[in-house]
Amino acid sequence: MEGDPTLRLRVFDLNCWAIRYLSKRRQERIRLIGDMLRQEDFDLVLLQEVWSERDYSDLKVKLEGCYPFPHYFRSGVIGSGLCVFSRFPILDTLLYQYSLNGYPYMLQHGDWFCGKFAGSLGARQVLAWKLASLLPCSHQLHAEYCREKDAYLPHRLVQAWELAQFIRHTSKAADVVLLGGDLNMHPEDVGIRLLRGWTGLRDAFAEATHFEGCEDGCTLVPNNCFTDKSELLPFPLGIRIDYILYKAISSFMVKCEELKTTTGSAPGMDLPFSDHEAVMATLHIQRQGQAVGATLATAKPVLADVVTEARTEVGMGLQAAQRQRYSSGRMALLALLLLLLQAMAALGALAGLDAGQPFPKLSFCLLAFLAIGILLLATGLHLFHTMEVKMLHSTEEQMRMVLRMLQERP
Amino acid sequence: MEGDPTLRLRVFDLNCWAIRYLSKRRQERIRLIGDMLRQEDFDLVLLQEVWSERDYSDLKVKLEGCYPFPHYFRSGVIGSGLCVFSRFPILDTLLYQYSLNGYPYMLQHGDWFCGKFAGSLGARQVLAWKLASLLPCSHQLHAEYCREKDAYLPHRLVQAWELAQFIRHTSKAADVVLLGGDLNMHPEDVGIRLLRGWTGLRDAFAEATHFEGCEDGCTLVPNNCFTDKSELLPFPLGIRIDYILYKAISSFMVKCEELKTTTGSAPGMDLPFSDHEAVMATLHIQRQGQAVGATLATAKPVLADVVTEARTEVGMGLQAAQRQRYSSGRMALLALLLLLLQAMAALGALAGLDAGQPFPKLSFCLLAFLAIGILLLATGLHLFHTMEVKMLHSTEEQMRMVLRMLQERP
Numbered sequence: 001m002e003g004d005p006t007l008r009l010r011v012f013d014l015n016c017w018a019i020r021y022l023s024k025r026r027q028e029r030i031r032l033i034g035d036m037l038r039q040e041d042f043d044l045v046l047l048q049e050v051w052s053e054r055d056y057s058d059l060k061v062k063l064e065g066c067y068p069f070p071h072y073f074r075s076g077v078i079g080s081g082l083c084v085f086s087r088f089p090i091l092d093t094l095l096y097q098y099s100l101n102g103y104p105y106m107l108q109h110g111d112w113f114c115g116k117f118a119g120s121l122g123a124r125q126v127l128a129w130k131l132a133s134l135l136p137c138s139h140q141l142h143a144e145y146c147r148e149k150d151a152y153l154p155h156r157l158v159q160a161w162e163l164a165q166f167i168r169h170t171s172k173a174a175d176v177v178l179l180g181g182d183l184n185m186h187p188e189d190v191g192i193r194l195l196r197g198w199t200g201l202r203d204a205f206a207e208a209t210h211f212e213g214c215e216d217g218c219t220l221v222p223n224n225c226f227t228d229k230s231e232l233l234p235f236p237l238g239i240r241i242d243y244i245l246y247k248a249i250s251s252f253m254v255k256c257e258e259l260k261t262t263t264g265s266a267p268g269m270d271l272p273f274s275d276h277e278a279v280m281a282t283l284h285i286q287r288q289g290q291a292v293g294a295t296l297a298t299a300k301p302v303l304a305d306v307v308t309e310a311r312t313e314v315g316m317g318l319q320a321a322q323r324q325r326y327s328s329g330r331m332a333l334l335a336l337l338l339l340l341l342q343a344m345a346a347l348g349a350l351a352g353l354d355a356g357q358p359f360p361k362l363s364f365c366l367l368a369f370l371a372i373g374i375l376l377l378a379t380g381l382h383l384f385h386t387m388e389v390k391m392l393h394s395t396e397e398q399m400r401m402v403l404r405m406l407q408e409r410p
Numbered sequence: 411m412e413g414d415p416t417l418r419l420r421v422f423d424l425n426c427w428a429i430r431y432l433s434k435r436r437q438e439r440i441r442l443i444g445d446m447l448r449q450e451d452f453d454l455v456l457l458q459e460v461w462s463e464r465d466y467s468d469l470k471v472k473l474e475g476c477y478p479f480p481h482y483f484r485s486g487v488i489g490s491g492l493c494v495f496s497r498f499p500i501l502d503t504l505l506y507q508y509s510l511n512g513y514p515y516m517l518q519h520g521d522w523f524c525g526k527f528a529g530s531l532g533a534r535q536v537l538a539w540k541l542a543s544l545l546p547c548s549h550q551l552h553a554e555y556c557r558e559k560d561a562y563l564p565h566r567l568v569q570a571w572e573l574a575q576f577i578r579h580t581s582k583a584a585d586v587v588l589l590g591g592d593l594n595m596h597p598e599d600v601g602i603r604l605l606r607g608w609t610g611l612r613d614a615f616a617e618a619t620h621f622e623g624c625e626d627g628c629t630l631v632p633n634n635c636f637t638d639k640s641e642l643l644p645f646p647l648g649i650r651i652d653y654i655l656y657k658a659i660s661s662f663m664v665k666c667e668e669l670k671t672t673t674g675s676a677p678g679m680d681l682p683f684s685d686h687e688a689v690m691a692t693l694h695i696q697r698q699g700q701a702v703g704a705t706l707a708t709a710k711p712v713l714a715d716v717v718t719e720a721r722t723e724v725g726m727g728l729q730a731a732q733r734q735r736y737s738s739g740r741m742a743l744l745a746l747l748l749l750l751l752q753a754m755a756a757l758g759a760l761a762g763l764d765a766g767q768p769f770p771k772l773s774f775c776l777l778a779f780l781a782i783g784i785l786l787l788a789t790g791l792h793l794f795h796t797m798e799v800k801m802l803h804s805t806e807e808q809m810r811m812v813l814r815m816l817q818e819r820p
Contacts, residue, residue: 074804075509075797091815093808094579097507099485169504170579362771369779387485394484398503405501 154317213261223264332378423590564727623671633674742788
């Protein structure tokens, strides 16, 4: 960065809502996204919910000329859905899987199956400047299905905490850290305050000198023909859950010059890119004379309050998980007892040489299968909730450690 | 580090083999390990296979006075088994889960169930010196059960690769990086050459000025009363699979002054600490006048050869996984077909008003349950192998990217 002391970086972020067989007009929208990206001159494109590798391949072929460095984060049965297209060489990639991500038996929500991930990559700016490491994360947290009684809040807080820890650990030598994605959290939610406070990331919407797009920067708006209007009833303007966050480390300074969102449909078309609005930021990165030590964006007492609030929520989630672990364990025990009783009855019948078979064979057999089914299911649930308890406990402990540190050090 | 320019760091590493109900004389050995650690003045203690949290708590209580900063990495149903005791404050912790870890149906090996992890922590030396960040990883890779026909080699290579990537991403701002653990790989194995080559970590055994312990630094020796003698028949001296690796980044220099291993039993006792030998290193850390850029420990052409070798193995694993995915898919399809046939027969019988029931009801019912069982199992396997294919493919692709980079840049 010696020839020209500033770098203008254009970042594009979108939750593409590209689920095969389920998302409406998927292929058409993916084509539209590809066409637009080819026309515009972004430097970094962060996409989420590109669940089909074929969609990624189509985009890759189309964007080869203008974004020569693409990366798809492969993982899980269905994949991570995360991909990045970059004008700069991608030097390194790392994928981090959250330890908790909803419940396998909540089939209607399905978050558990498409395990949520944070992807990180090291890229290098190689134009006229000396290198500036970039660390963009394209990422998504567990969805919120009911704001009043949000059963997933503790899981989302664990994810926000793990994401913050992942960023802290992997970004120490970067000059600039970027995080873009659908975080499934409103700006004032405890999870986002925790993430921002603990990493020092700044919100491009709040910092932008110039903004253009949906009111309040909303990214899930009633104007969009694909959004569920009933879900947005309490929020007439829509909600903001897609973010571009950034910070500079060491001797760099970042400013958000401009932030834009799409407004319910692709520019000049009547079809939106997705059910989410795209977020586009123009950042100015400048080398400073002097290296500045890492600072927290939030004052320590405020951060301590946020961590305390998050810890309380995680603690409540822990109690709920312990209750569920207990009841699934009891259910497994009851099923085992029933099986044992049946085995004794069968043995008794055999020993009595078929004298007094109290039950027709078929019903007896069906009952045994039922008991086996319940035993397997309840054991599975018990193991699952045991794991949940461990992870919630571990997060709560880490938060306690951080709180002690925040309170101790002046 | 301005007052005294050098720091002497004593590191202890041991795979404790502390599996509840399975490991022999577990509690006695844990007590012995605790007593020894309290007497010796190590700075960092990295333990693996401490599967029971009660064992950890016992150690924690016993070592409170001399190692005031302990950490247990909680995760999964059984846990990670990893814990650290430190004389220095632990500032931050992060746990990384490998994407592949054996097969759930290989019950006799059980690796899949105790998901293997790499734990990382940032610690700070706060005595008379200025801070030196330490990043110890206590960690373990998938076990090797048959060296001649090692079905787990591709998984172990994926883990070695992921561990190397994890270290590269999380250690950039550390002054000194330490990795201690049971890596389940012989020193000449491709996995360890890959890990060392790609991270630049040095092997304390190879670098030590003074060595004391089992011949060739072996850590699984026939002398130890808990080792399986038949497994060690091809290796009369034993094998070396537990390591302490290190490197200095930025303006520090690390030298291994002394390396010791236990020799089949705890000093002055007839009982070993574990079925593995403990590894103890004394490192000298010195501040250098000038910052040195990160270097690879292995020359680029050699590293390219290692990555190529690993990539070939991963590619072979990928082919095997694709075959297994295909056959489990076929099996699921056949079971589904059988179920459909049965349903048709049942419907036919119902329509014909029980006229020609060709099968006794009980056998018919049992056959249906069998088909359902096979369908579920085969579908589960198919999903599992789909995930395996994705991860192997992703690793192969990353290796290809690195190879291109190694070949391109002078």
